[in-house]
Amino acid sequence: MRPIEQQVVQQLVEFIGSYGARINAAQLSVFYEKFPAAKAVVGGKPKAFCTKHDSSLSYVLASK
Numbered sequence: 001m002r003p004i005e006q007q008v009v010q011q012l013v014e015f016i017g018s019y020g021a022r023i024n025a026a027q028l029s030v031f032y033e034k035f036p037a038a039k040a041v042v043g044g045k046p047k048a049f050c051t052k053h054d055s056s057l058s059y060v061l062a063s064k
Helices: 003-018 025-034 038-042 046-052
Strands: none
Touching: 003 025, 003 038, 025 038, 038 046
16 A cells, blocks of 8 residues: 555544544545545545545445
């Protein structure tokens, strides 16, 4: 894993943890405000990013 990806994974894990271990997609904008460089690393595809780093992150569709 590239160092920048590792950094973003750690930042995202900590950010999600501060919200009780789950966030919704809309809350990613708050994460990107706090960590602007992360947006380019995630690439606008949080599901793919979480899948790639599934040892630390998971992507779950919200139930309606």
